[in-house]
Amino acid sequence: MAITRADVARTAGVSPAVVSYVLNNGPRPVSASARERVEEAVQQLGYRPNRLARALRANRSRSIGMLMPDHVNPHFAELAQAVEDEAFARDQVLLFGTTSNAAEHEGTHLRALLDHQVDGLLLISSLQHPDTSGLEGAGMPTVLLDRAPAGSRDSTVAIDNRGAALTAARHLLSHGRVRPAAVLGPRGISAVVERQAGWAEALGEAGLEEVVPPEHEPFSREGGHAAAQRLLQRPPEQRPDALFVASDAQAIGAVRACHDLGLRVPEDVALVSIDGSSAGRFMTPSITSVVQDVAEIARVAVATLLERIEHPDAPAVHEVLGAELRLGESCGCGRDGA
Known part of the structure; x- marks a missing residue:
């Protein structure tokens, strides 16, 4: 039988609301002793929060997509790892795909990511001028990485x-x-x-x-x-x-x-x-x-995307990073x- 938040609350001797405040780090403060009891109860019972239910309540999946031409290119592979590390640090799940430098594969992956209802997308397109109008129409914020076409309506992150x-x-x-x-x-x-x-x-x-x-x-x-x-x-x-x-x-x-x-x-x-x-x-x-610097590119890219997710009507930003x-x-x- 699945362990519930109510089970954690009974074991810790607190209300379910206090359990929620501890697990979500707010919105209300919790005393140090109550927090310690909740954390011990979570550990003892092996409680795992229902991420899907939380996402539905917040109208967010807390997942982002990343699409790039291939995973054999060592730069792309290292960048993907850096993005995954940065997403994990920000409590985001990363869904990842490669297009084999093929426009039809890119379109298929984009539709799949839309179907999975990721909150936003990091895209290294294999196309000269990627068409992200469908993503925009579906309300999916997109940040273009590595390649920043002039005049892009999407936010971009690339080196000089x-x-x-x-x-x-x-x-x-x-x-x-x-x-x-x-x-x-x-x-x-x-x-x-x-x-x-x-x-x-x-x-x-x-x-x-x-x-x-x-x-x-x-x-x-x-x-x-x-x-x-x-x-x-x-x-x-x-x-x-x-x-x-x-x-x-x-x-x-x-x-x-x-x-x-x-x-x-x-x-x-x-x-x-x-x-x-x-x-x-x-x-x-x-x-x-x-x-x-793939770690810096990943940090800026994920931060830029999460900002776009929170403020979808804000103007696009174009980040240009240095290289040594x-x-x-x-x-x-x-x-x-x-």
């Missing part, structure tokens, strides 16, 4: 992608490489457009021309491998001696491509990327990367001390 690329590219070019090239993500995505702009700005500052056009591939190890192979299979006099890579996932594939072609990193090809994932840090050579360079060996710093 142009600034991150500029920082990464400046460091790469400071090693004196003369034939740099770029491996970028899918065309049209706002983060990719901004990172490409940062790369171009760094080239201009260094007085270098973009001799080899950037290669665009998905944010994956396979994508980085394919793009790097195309760039590095050029004749030696045309082959890039440095690669700016737009993500750690692609950088892992690019390092493999260098190995497959008999090229050494960083001696033959220097490399920097963006993300700063643990996967890149523990590679050989370790990857020099501009670090996205973390030196590894792939650029040459760990090998030659430059």
Whole structure:
């Protein structure tokens, strides 16, 4: 037979209302002795509050959804874990899905999250311009992560992608490489457009021309491998001696491509990327990367979403976070001390 709040109240010698105040931390104060008796009774009886009933009374499920392109990309995986940790700390259940970078999968997941009546959604869309009008019409607050399309009516949380690329590219070019090239993500995505702009700005500052056009591939190890192979299979006099890579996932594939072609990193090809994932840090050579602070992104994203849930009519906010360079060996710093 299920233990009820009334059972806890009888065991603790208090009213059911006092039990409620203890479990919900309010709205009325409870004496220290009464709180201690209630907590002991909860422990003794193994009482578990009926979360669903509480949610129905509050017209809240205390659950949020998160949807992203894939869980293999180390940055997305680490961000998802950080969001789950932050949601747990705020007494929120996280429902999670991946879209495999497919628009139809994204639509299916969005409908499923609506059916599950989550209170709000964190979305890393695989689309250039995600259509969230259906979510808005259904009254589901949405915060876009990682990618912040210009003019978005949804709140957004992302790093300064142009600034991150500029920082990464400046460091790469400071090693004196003369034939740099770029491996970028899918065309049209706002983060990719901004990172490409940062790369171009760094080239201009260094007085270098973009001799080899950037290669665009998905944010994956396979994508980085394919793009790097195309760039590095050029004749030696045309082959890039440095690669700016737009993500750690692609950088892992690019390092493999260098190995497959008999090229050494960083001696033959220097490399920097963006993300700063643990996967890149523990590679050989370790990857020099501009670090996205996933814990801070998760904190701001969850806080922004919960604020939207509480105040759905408030104007959208657009949070832009900084990112810092973390030196590894792939650029040459760990090998030659430059």
